[in-house]
Amino acid sequence: MKVLIVDDEKHVREAVRYFVPWEKHGIKDIYEATNGQEAIAIILEQQPAIVFTDMRMPLVDGAELLEWLHGHAPHTKTIVISGYQDFNYVKPAIVYGGMDYLLKPLNSRQLIEAAERAFQLWQEEKRERERVCRQNIQLNVLRPLYWDKVLSDLVSGNASFPELEVSLSAEFGMSRKADRCRVAVCSLQAGGCRLLQRFQGDVQLASFVLANVCNEIMAPHRSGYAFRCWQTGVDIAILSWDGVDKIEQQLHQMNESFQRVYGVQMEFGLSRVHAFPQGLQAAFEQARQGLSERNLLHKEGRIHLFREAARASGSEKDCAFQAPLEPLRIALLSGDPERMGRTVDEWAQHLSARTTLTEAGFNRLHEDLRSVFLRRNPEEEVHFELCYDEQGWFSLEGWREQLKAQLLRLTKESRLTQTPDSRLVLEIRDYLDQNYHQEMTLQHIAERFFVSRENISRKYKQVTEENLSDYLTRLRISKAKLLLQNTELRLAQIAELVGYEDEKYFSRVFKKATGQTPRDSRKG
Template sequence: MKVLIVDDERHVREAIRYFIPWDEHGISEIYEATNGQEAIEIIEKQRPAVIFTDMKMPLLDGAELLEWLHKHSPNTKTIVISGYQDFSYVKPAIVYGGTDYLLKPLNSKQLIAAAERAFEMWRKEEQERELLNRQNIQLNVLRPLYWDKTLSDLVSGTRSYQELAGSLSEELGLLKGTETCRIAVISLKSANCRLLERFHGDLQLTSFVLANVCNEVISPQRSGFAFRYWLADTDIVVLFWNTVEEAENWVLHMNESIQRAYGIQLDIGLSATNAFPSQLPNAFRQARQGLIGRNILQKQGRIHLYREELDDVNTKADPSLPAELERFRISVLSGEMERMYRAVDDWAEYLTGLTLLTERSIQRWEEEIGIILTRWSKEQWGDELFAKENIHFAPCYDTEGLFTVDAWRDQLKALLLKLSKEGGLTQSTDSKIILEIRNYLDQHYQEDMTLQHIAERFYISRENVSRKFKQVTGENLSDYLTNLRVDKAKVLLQNTNMRLSQISELVGYEDEKYFSRVFKKATGQTPREYRKQ
């Protein structure tokens, strides 16, 4: 707390300084002013918690100062000290919230009691303000997540507009009576992961940043809103209402903003105009069809409008997986890498000769491959290494958003090689547990993480957690978690203006100072030095 004493009589200021036991209240900064004008200058710079003020002063008197404080510093506590009992001097203290009115000459006990009441009131209100501030911060953190989930349910048809109409109107500006809508969808797959790589593979963070960029374009007009989609196959959804005829221009502006900020443009699917709210799910479906139905072997611009007549044409033109999938299976079982690679190369050569290929085809192939590999794995080894949900193809697009057959071919080879047990980690029980632990750390690095917590979660002793993690991965568990957190912190330092305390909490450290020490030990720089560099 800081204190200001305002009085044109020096001996009064000295008396207040002398009588009050400042140290008992932890107060070391005490300022003085001889009139209201000087006081305002000090208040604007120092923001004192408590002010002792005379009423009759030159230039700007106590009544005028109290009125100014009421408007510009309402949380400040004021104790009025005056030599006058006239009601004209008492009234401003009452009207503008003075905590006490003391008459000169000062009585030390009354002065101390008044000061202690003011200090206590300010501390109590400050605690309440801090609590409210923390609650507001939590709400501001949760609000985007709430709208991500709510709007994802709305456009997918699992939640009704009627129950959300009020909050949609109040917070997003989607007025009741809106009759039409359009939807755009954005996927990071077609960006050759360049944007994703900038955020160290953190899809949630990348999607969060992209949604913010889109909302900077559309939200001020209150005619649309971008959010992260919670289900599969889509990263960002933009819902347009009111000025739906301008949706294509808005989408172009969004891509231009992404280009300016991150040096890359993305492929975006855009629906036709649909009735709102009854056809929201249909608009969402159209936008996704526009995106995954584009020819990924040719550059055709970045905005892909839904066209009903192209649905059947593209579907019929999509090639099916070759009958020689059986060759893949036999080569895997034989363990002959050359034979396996030759089968994959033949398929890749077939793809290279195509003039039309859609993302829909790639998705279907990857789905079928996942089913087939899972079945083979269980049939041959009774092994869950290739459980379908663990089979993942990384996006295979170049900087122009065109599909690269070679990258997709290499991923297929790697999957088959892993299935043949010629590469990757051994499939012992220990390795499976350690893989689960590592995946858990990757997903929960921001939480409080101890060896005991991990041991209890995976039913393994603390000693075995450390020992087996080192045996299987070649790295200490604590080092792995620290490096993971530091890498996430680097991304946030590079790409956001968040305070260090916020970043510290987001990567799993409640103590900002401890986080800074860990960061410096790992990188040789403090977080501030790293951000500045």
């Protein structure tokens, strides 16, 4: 607490300083002023908790100071010290919340009691303000989560609009006369999760940030609201209830903002116009279908309107995936890497001749692939993904290579468990995966697994067709790339985190492996 004593008589100020036990209450900052004008300047700068003030002073008197305090520092506690019992002097103290009115000459006991009451009340009110502040912070944190859940339930048909109409109007300025709506949705999984890399894979944080950007664009018009959606396959949903004809323009503005700030653009599915609120659920489903049925080969726009014809022709599109599935099943069962590679190449060539490939079709394909492989090896963890280029467009070439690598890895790991040498190599590789950041020599590995250095090298190469040192280097460089792209750590720190004590040596290894220096890789 800070204290201010305001009186044009020096001996009164000294008396207040002398009698009040400041140390008992931990008060060290005590300021003085000779009139209300000086007091106001000190109050603005120091914000004292307690003000002792005289009533009759030059320039600005006590009554004017009390009135000013009431309007500009309402939490400050005031104690009036005056030599007058005239009601005209007492009245301001009553009107503007003075705690006590003490008459001169000062009675030390009364002064101390008045000061301690003021100290106690200020501390109690301070604790209450802090409690309310903490409560408000919690509410502000929870409020977006609450509305995310409510609006997710509303668009999915699990909440009643009439029960929410009043609160929606109060919270978002939703017009009670709104009778049309459109819904747009997007998924952070589209576009190769490039934005997620910027947020270290934190979907909730990335969704929160993107929703805020969307709302900054929509807020001036109070035409809609973007929220984190709790429904499967959708991370952000945008409900537009006013100016539905402008939603496409707003989506373009959002993507411009994403591009400017994060270097990415999002894929949006957009519904047709529906009656509000009756058509809200249908609009949400249309937006989801517009996103999942978008043509991945179409690279001329990020906003995908719902089209009934596209959904109706889904079975025809699936034929593009199903036709080569049987040859791939046979290739998988054979366990022959070359045969699998040829089959995937033929499949990719077959798909490249199509004019339409949808995300929904690929997702169904991946489920079929997963079931085929799990039928062969139920214990394997299988996960297939789409592949995107630097601009966030789907890459059939990338998907082909990714699929071949995934199938080869899974088949190789299936073979690796068949012999003692294979199991040993798997254990070594798992150890490297967990400890790549430590100093790692062939002798160290040999001693850990009780095998000679020569045997370790030979067996690892026989089983994996790769040198152990090459695998460790590739692993470390892969981890270094992630750190370069997603952190601001210094090169020396990154080198140490991936197992290189010498920054210069790390840079040489990195450039040899990637063709770029670490600094160039970070810039790119």
